[in-house]
Amino acid sequence: MYIKFNTIKFKNFLSYGNGWTTLNFNNKLNLINAQNGAGKSTIVDAISFVLFGKPYRDIKMKSLVNYINKRHLEVEIQFDIGKDSYRMLRGLAPSKFELYKNGEMVEALSSKKLNQIEIDKLLGVKYLLFKNVMCIGAISNVPFFNMCLSDRRELLETIFGLTNIADMLDEVKDRRSNDNITIKTMSATKTGLENSINDLIKIIADMEQKSRNFETNKADRLEKVKEHIEQQKSDLVKHETNIQKCEEKCAELEPDFAELDDTMTRIRERVAGLAEHKAKVTSLTKIYDFREKNKCPICGTDFCSDHAKEYFDGILAEINMEQGFYDTLNEKQKADEESAEKMRNSKSFYEKVKSRISTEQTVIEGLKRGIDYDEKQYKEIEAETNGFDPSDQRKRVEEYRKQLKICNDTIDETSERVAIDTDLITILSDSGIKRYFFEEIVPILNLKINEYIKKFGLNVEVIFDSMLEYTLTRGAFEMEYNGLSNGEKTRVNVAMLLTFYDIAKQLSNWSSSILFMDEIFDTGIDGEGITDFLKELITMIQGDSNLGVYLISHKLNDLNFSQIQYKFETLRVQKKGCFSQLVKDRNEQGSPS
Ligand SMILES: Nc1ncnc2c1ncn2[C@@H]1O[C@H](COP(=O)(O)OP(=O)(O)OP(=O)(O)O)[C@@H](O)[C@H]1O
Numbered sequence: 001m002y003i004k005f006n007t008i009k010f011k012n013f014l015s016y017g018n019g020w021t022t023l024n025f026n027n028k029l030n031l032i033n034a035q036n037g038a039g040k041s042t043i044v045d046a047i048s049f050v051l052f053g054k055p056y057r058d059i060k061m062k063s064l065v066n067y068i069n070k071r072h073l074e075v076e077i078q079f080d081i082g083k084d085s086y087r088m089l090r091g092l093a094p095s096k097f098e099l100y101k102n103g104e105m106v107e108a109l110s111s112k113k114l115n116q117i118e119i120d121k122l123l124g125v126k127y128l129l130f131k132n133v134m135c136i137g138a139i140s141n142v143p144f145f146n147m148c149l150s151d152r153r154e155l156l157e158t159i160f161g162l163t164n165i166a167d168m169l170d171e172v173k174d175r176r177s178n179d180n181i182t183i184k185t186m187s188a189t190k191t192g193l194e195n196s197i198n199d200l201i202k203i204i205a206d207m208e209q210k211s212r213n214f215e216t217n218k219a220d221r222l223e224k225v226k227e228h229i230e231q232q233k234s235d236l237v238k239h240e241t242n243i244q245k246c247e248e249k250c251a252e253l254e255p256d257f258a259e260l261d262d263t264m265t266r267i268r269e270r271v272a273g274l275a276e277h278k279a280k281v282t283s284l285t286k287i288y289d290f291r292e293k294n295k296c297p298i299c300g301t302d303f304c305s306d307h308a309k310e311y312f313d314g315i316l317a318e319i320n321m322e323q324g325f326y327d328t329l330n331e332k333q334k335a336d337e338e339s340a341e342k343m344r345n346s347k348s349f350y351e352k353v354k355s356r357i358s359t360e361q362t363v364i365e366g367l368k369r370g371i372d373y374d375e376k377q378y379k380e381i382e383a384e385t386n387g388f389d390p391s392d393q394r395k396r397v398e399e400y401r402k403q404l405k406i407c408n409d410t411i412d413e414t415s416e417r418v419a420i421d422t423d424l425i426t427i428l429s430d431s432g433i434k435r436y437f438f439e440e441i442v443p444i445l446n447l448k449i450n451e452y453i454k455k456f457g458l459n460v461e462v463i464f465d466s467m468l469e470y471t472l473t474r475g476a477f478e479m480e481y482n483g484l485s486n487g488e489k490t491r492v493n494v495a496m497l498l499t500f501y502d503i504a505k506q507l508s509n510w511s512s513s514i515l516f517m518d519e520i521f522d523t524g525i526d527g528e529g530i531t532d533f534l535k536e537l538i539t540m541i542q543g544d545s546n547l548g549v550y551l552i553s554h555k556l557n558d559l560n561f562s563q564i565q566y567k568f569e570t571l572r573v574q575k576k577g578c579f580s581q582l583v584k585d586r587n588e589q590g591s592p593s
């Protein structure tokens, strides 16, 4: 991928004020020269900020905003990738980000909101690579030789485009750690589910027992009520039969005392007649008793015998007649009283039977009420619901078993994936496929860096092994990077940077139209060394008609350029008042050497 940068403009960025400062990138060698604190490195921070959302140097985001104006920091960069033109704008206070492709705003490169990973993909370069092959700073960039091994490897992986493997490794590691979390979580869930299932099984067994007890108890009670109903019904039949028998008996008895009332009437009526006849017999007998005294009962005179005889015979006849009446009547009375007695006995028996019927009826009514009550009771018992229905618990057990199966399946699948990923991690790790790549890459790296070191007139050789440990030798003597002089260090560092630049361009197929070098020439390098570097940079520019190299320095001056024969541009940065300004100064031709 090739990125052609066209222009950058910024305002309120660090020492720059509210007016836009614009830098149109060219394909020349440029010197950005000014005194300390003028605002040179700020340009590199602005490029880094607009492309990657963070400055080149380790400056907090909020400190990027010009402290006088305090707001409206904006940086806009325009570049082309292939046939597409892009305009990217970032701001702080307020924060903003805009990306335009061929004049149209790109909301998102995917369905998600545009994020830096996607922007990195669009640019084809990550922050780390940008810091080492596009904008190189001597001060804020740790020299490769002083980096820890893992940082060296990361940088080389990025430069050689091995980040896919690193990304894959990260991805697999992430996946494995997520999978391990999943296994842990699932195992905990599994234990929870198993405990819940066991608890529920106990509850179900308990409920089933209670349910059985309930049903047995219900059946017993129903049976008892049913038996009671049957008993009452059978009693009912008995009592109804009794009533029937009693009624038959009553019907049988009724004629026996049908005449009682008439007989009694007769007896009552006869009493007066009997008394009358009795009284007559008594009074006649009193009269007749005078026959013994032979005196008239009325006047007391003596009877003449004939007359008295006749009279008393008459009385006697009358007594006998009255006695006859009385006796006849009395006989009838006795016969009626006898018959009345019988009839009363019959009636009394009849009434007893009748009373028995009413007793039986009362009993029957009681039985009927009892049956009604029991039948109601039976229905109520029958309607009683078994509160010990474990179907909900059974459903939950089913559901938990399903979840348990999912847990077990997930644990199995995830464990399998963890096993595969563990193998993959070995393959993708430093000792695996990456080692293979490094074994291929390191010879190229060694070749390139030593070529540059030689060009810079340094008599040392650097050999990296596949783990990126280096051996630095001067002739037969081994030495350390930190044992080199400052100027030698700068030569080795620039050799390394140019090696990276070449490799990124040739092997990773990524390059851009700008190369910024901040203070690379300001640390310890002598005039000869500077001339060697400049010559090398000119070779690079001549080999790439689109490349513009920007050397930021407070030290380089026209004198250095007089050693090389090359047309260069000078951009001056100056502080006007409190704010920095970028001024295109002049167009110069280096003097022929
Ligand atoms: N937020 C800010 N607002 C205004 N000025 C700031 C802010 N932060 C830093 N500065 C100042 O901006 C100036 C420019 O800094 P810069 O690092 O670009 O200078 P330089 O030209 O690279 O200097 P040197 O040659 O020393 O590297 C410095 O004086 C610095 O103190």
Ligand SMILES: [Mg+2]
Binding pocket: 040, 041, 042, 518
């Ligand atoms: Mg600086």
